Amino acid sequence: MSDSGMVVVYPKRRNIELVMLIFAMVIGVGGYLLSELNMFGQIPSNWWLVTLIWFGIGIGAHIAVRIRLPYADPLLLPIVILLNGIGLAMIHRIDKVPLPERPATTGANTQLILTLIAVILFVLVVTLLRDYRPLQGYTYVLFLAGVVLLLMPLMPIIGVSEYGARIWIRVGPVSFQPAEVAKIVLVIAFASYLVEKKEVLALAGRRILGIDLPRGRDLGPIAIMWAIAMVIIIFEKDLGTAMLFFGIFVAMLYIATARPGWPILGLIALGVGAVGAWMAFGHVQIRVNAWLDPFSNFDQNRQIINAQFGFAWGGILGTGWGLGRPGLTTFASSDMIAAAIGEELGTAGLMAVIMLYGILVARGLRIALGAKEPFGKLLAGGLSFVFALQVFAIIGGVTRLLPLTGLTTPFMSKGGSSLIANWIIIGLLLVISHQVRKPVASSTTEPEAAMSAMTTQLIRRSA
Amino acid sequence: MPAIAVTLLKVLFLALLWIFVISCAGVIRTDLFGRAVPSSDLPQELEKPRRKRRKRGTPTRVEVVEGPQTGAWAPLPDVSDPPVKIGRTGDCAIRLDDDYVSTLHAQIRADNAGGWFIEDRGSTNGTYVNGQMVTQPTTISMADTVRVGRTIMKLVSA
Numbered sequence: 001m002s003d004s005g006m007v008v009v010y011p012k013r014r015n016i017e018l019v020m021l022i023f024a025m026v027i028g029v030g031g032y033l034l035s036e037l038n039m040f041g042q043i044p045s046n047w048w049l050v051t052l053i054w055f056g057i058g059i060g061a062h063i064a065v066r067i068r069l070p071y072a073d074p075l076l077l078p079i080v081i082l083l084n085g086i087g088l089a090m091i092h093r094i095d096k097v098p099l100p101e102r103p104a105t106t107g108a109n110t111q112l113i114l115t116l117i118a119v120i121l122f123v124l125v126v127t128l129l130r131d132y133r134p135l136q137g138y139t140y141v142l143f144l145a146g147v148v149l150l151l152m153p154l155m156p157i158i159g160v161s162e163y164g165a166r167i168w169i170r171v172g173p174v175s176f177q178p179a180e181v182a183k184i185v186l187v188i189a190f191a192s193y194l195v196e197k198k199e200v201l202a203l204a205g206r207r208i209l210g211i212d213l214p215r216g217r218d219l220g221p222i223a224i225m226w227a228i229a230m231v232i233i234i235f236e237k238d239l240g241t242a243m244l245f246f247g248i249f250v251a252m253l254y255i256a257t258a259r260p261g262w263p264i265l266g267l268i269a270l271g272v273g274a275v276g277a278w279m280a281f282g283h284v285q286i287r288v289n290a291w292l293d294p295f296s297n298f299d300q301n302r303q304i305i306n307a308q309f310g311f312a313w314g315g316i317l318g319t320g321w322g323l324g325r326p327g328l329t330t331f332a333s334s335d336m337i338a339a340a341i342g343e344e345l346g347t348a349g350l351m352a353v354i355m356l357y358g359i360l361v362a363r364g365l366r367i368a369l370g371a372k373e374p375f376g377k378l379l380a381g382g383l384s385f386v387f388a389l390q391v392f393a394i395i396g397g398v399t400r401l402l403p404l405t406g407l408t409t410p411f412m413s414k415g416g417s418s419l420i421a422n423w424i425i426i427g428l429l430l431v432i433s434h435q436v437r438k439p440v441a442s443s444t445t446e447p448e449a450a451m452s453a454m455t456t457q458l459i460r461r462s463a
Numbered sequence: 464m465p466a467i468a469v470t471l472l473k474v475l476f477l478a479l480l481w482i483f484v485i486s487c488a489g490v491i492r493t494d495l496f497g498r499a500v501p502s503s504d505l506p507q508e509l510e511k512p513r514r515k516r517r518k519r520g521t522p523t524r525v526e527v528v529e530g531p532q533t534g535a536w537a538p539l540p541d542v543s544d545p546p547v548k549i550g551r552t553g554d555c556a557i558r559l560d561d562d563y564v565s566t567l568h569a570q571i572r573a574d575n576a577g578g579w580f581i582e583d584r585g586s587t588n589g590t591y592v593n594g595q596m597v598t599q600p601t602t603i604s605m606a607d608t609v610r611v612g613r614t615i616m617k618l619v620s621a
Contacts, residue, residue: 008497016490023486027479034472041464075490082483320473345477352480359487439500 009439013074014066020078025058028085031321035093035344038322053112054085057119064123068130069434073367076433079360080411080426084115084419086353087412090340091333093322107333107414114416118423125427132431135188136375139196142189143225149182150232165406166236179233179241180421183386184428186229187248191378193222194256198374202257214257239277239284240393240405246270247389248382255381256374284403291403303330307398310343318346333414335406338398354395357410361388364429370436380432383425522579522605522618525557525571530614532559539571539579539618546570549611550584563588563612571603578602579618581609588612 029051036044044050058081065072092108129135135142152169153159160168160175168175194201201214213219226249233242250266253259277284290301298305306329313324326332326340333340342350364384371377390407397404408418525547526536537547537556548555550567559568565586571579582600583590590597591610603609609616 008499010494010497013490013494020483020486020490023483027476027483030476030479034476037464037472038469074494075487079487317473317477320469321476323469345480348477349480352477352484355484356487359484359491363491 010071010437012070014062014070017065017074017077018062020075021058021062021081024078024082025055025085027082028089029054031086031089032092034320035089035096035322038320039093039096050112053116054088057116061119061122064126065430068126069430071434071437071439072430073363073433073437075359075363076426076430079356079363080423083353083356083360083411086341087337087409087414088112088115089321090326090337090344090412091414093344094327094333094340097322097325097327111414111416111419114419117416118420121420122423122427125424126430129428129431131435132379132428133373133375133435135379136192136195139189139192142185142192146182146186146189147225147228147232149178149185150229150236152178153236154232165238167238167241177415177417179238180417181424182229183241183244183248184383184421184424186245187252187382187386188379189225190222190249190252191375191382194252194378195375197222198256201253202259237281237283238406239281240407243270243393243405244386244389244407246273248386251385251389252378252382255368255378287403287405291397291400294400303336304398304400304404306330307336307339307342308400310339311347311399314343314346316347318342318344318349320344334408335394335404335413336398337409337412337414338395341412342399350395353412354391357387357391361385361391363433367429367433367436371432372436372440376432376436380429380436383429386425387422521620523621524619525609525616526619527557527559528615528617528619530559530612531561532557532614535559536619540573542573542575544573546572548584549616557616559612559614561612561614564614568611569609572600574602578604586611 032050033043033047036042036047061077061081065077088108088111091111095105095107097104153166155169158169158171159166160170162168167177167179169178170176197218200218226245229245230242233239233245246266246269250262253266254262278288286300289296290304294301294304294308310324310326310329313319318324321344324340324343326336326343329336329339338350338353341353345352361384364380364387368377368380368384371380387410390410393402393405394407394409396402397407408415410422411419413419522539524536524538527533535557540547547557547570548567549557549559549564549569549571551559551561551564552566555567565584565588567584568586569581569583569590571581573579580600580602581590581592581597583597588611592601592603592607594608594610603618605618605620607618
């Protein structure tokens, strides 16, 4: 590379991260105090303890990043802390007044402990995995691990069926959704497979109906692995997750090959699959009915109708923390938390939240753009796309843009598996961004050299 | 609490939320362009982890990764050692049964900086590093691909 002249480097930006982080934590605590104030007219006596724990979690995560990944992206952590904080405040608020008359629950306490666990795991990822590149070497092991994780809920004893989907495992008092972790594992596996095969996938093959299909032996292994994952998920009746996996797979193929045929083919397949699911499963018909014509059956579609009334009641500026009635909606603090935000913070608040998700995804894709070698590009692109698709599907579902799927709203919904998995994803993205933004002396052309060596080899083979 | 205070706090909270979003945009804006610094000014501390990583990835042997003798290997020489010969005769450390390889085709030698270089020994069909025919001793690392005849070799760490 350029031995002479100027090299463009990113500044470290840890101080701006700290400022934004404190800002984010203040907003979160603000939501908590405002809802207490509005509901009971006073601030609880233990507010300083809650605030202290919350600041401890945030500052702890920041210190780990400051020590281990000084060049990491400065915005990911503050945005995630803000989303997590608003989510906690909203869960707490719904706990306090779970309309109609039910005793107050302690979901927020559990969720705070789970956030602590998630941040500890995040710190572990950041500390132990300083370089993401070794992950590339475990393609098939990770595939296998992903499939085993997906199969776990089907096993006797530990597998549990809840709300019509068999996606839980329970060991003693602890229950977990392995699909959330499988999501990460499979994205890493897809990325490392596609890096190895991206040239042959894009170049070799034949054209059918205007779409260049790669050779079977190149696409075969990944297609089989992915099909196994899809079959398991559909067998567990978790259609939201099935859609998520399908979308990630198509997006990563597109990123790897730069062929517009893949998303087109993917959308057609998704359409066919959706119609098939609609015909095959009764609960899909109920969901579609709730989406297109909720008022045709009030009792059956009560959840989505309540959410719509919540949005309408909230209007532009919302009712204010603690002054709406989001507790009327079923699963107000997990699946439908976006409706609770829309009711109490109004369209203005919900839009801000969606903007934050947008910035999160944009920063992730920025990391992918900056990555110097294909594995980092694919991994960062794939992980960001997980967030993009998930937020689109669930907030689209709650606002009746799409049929409702039982996905979680990242970092906000009540539920530990998703929270932990998403924090680990943020850890991975920060590790990649540190490697991407770290100033590189001119001598380190190793990734490029490795790439050109690979290309040479591949072209020679196909000739 | 009076209604006016509730409304004010509500609007204040939303304003804070949006100020956060706008500050994010500000951070992104200042982040768009890095600082241009002369490459010689790059902080020295960054060299440490990289050097460590390179040491961990030190190659120990040259191995045939593709061709009729895939898997054949020879340990890499030290500076004082004789070079590792590659060719068709029996006294070569890597003996290749390949019609396109000369009797003594190429050899690998250690340099004083802890690396290795390959030189062609007047072969008929040439020695290629990353697809480029070598005409003089060429330094090779683990990232490079060496081709002689129909055989591809790499430096690997065992």
